[in-house]
């Protein structure tokens with residue numbers, strides 16, 4: 464009788480004390496040095512594995528899956544799963560799961576942190592102070608834009624977008640949003656009475672625009688030169704969603720030319736190698752993809768991924784199965 468456990472790759476370093484309970488089900492291969500595997504190395508390491516827990520850095524393509532006949536599940540700790548080719552997963556009989564919900568509130572908090580830091584020029588002012596340029600108080604020193612009483616625009620009104628909207632109640636803001644589909648009246652009322660508008664109106668009327676939509680080929684560069692030109696010159700733009708939703712080159716030009724006042728960016732095209740011109744701009748707040756990074760939430764994300772692989776190995780349907788069409792096979 465073969466009593467060996469199925470094998471699981473945990474592709475990135477993550478909270479060993481959370482991973483511990485996987486030992487009861489799997490023979491684990493860890494990556495304590497947290498190296499980013501090349502596609503070739505990922506393929507090698509996945510040979511003979513039942514599954515993998517990964518992050519957005521693991522690209523799961525049809526080509527990769529065609530070389531991994533034993534693989535049954537890929538489980539990301541992220542809510543975004545644009546690194547998975549879901550169709551290919553289904554045709555190769557591989558379950559794909561993500562980690563929704565657990566990061567909504569933490570990510571919404573961070574969207575607000577970026578919006579406020581950008582509008583009130585917090586990091587620019589801090590840098591000025593740190594390098595010793597602060598010689599005297601000035602009536603217009605680092606004047607920025609108000610958050611309270613302003614109009615918040617949200618593009619992408621899923622669970623994170625709605626959590627962002629709810630926070631507007633304490634600031635007396637009006638909330639407008641655009642989404643693939645309009646929310647129900649009950650959802651709109653819970654999201655600080657958010658008002659559905661077309662994309663054009665959202666761009667033109669928002670004082671602060673937050674992007675909270677998932678990346679998809681249709682969303683690629685959904686904010687580019689034309690869209691930035693429609694925004695108010697006093698507006699701020701915040702991206703906590705994904706790199707590639709914004710055309711970074713167009714954004715850099717718009718920020719330089721004062722087409723918008725500032726941007727708060729947690730995600731970038733080709734991250735972590737972001738466009739170097741961002742670094743020379745004063746009217747940006749830049750963070751390294753940390754919107755979900757509270758300790759509690761990051762642990763919850765890992766645990767959600769753990770739950771999914773354990774369900775799979777028990778022959779149950781993983782709670783966050785993305786390609787549910789696989790169940791008919």
Ligand code: 8YV
Pocket residue numbers: 517518519520540541542543544566704752754755
């Ligand atoms: C993750 C994210 O930290 O959940 C997502 O989609 O972007 C972040 O919360 C990151 O992608 C982990 O890979």
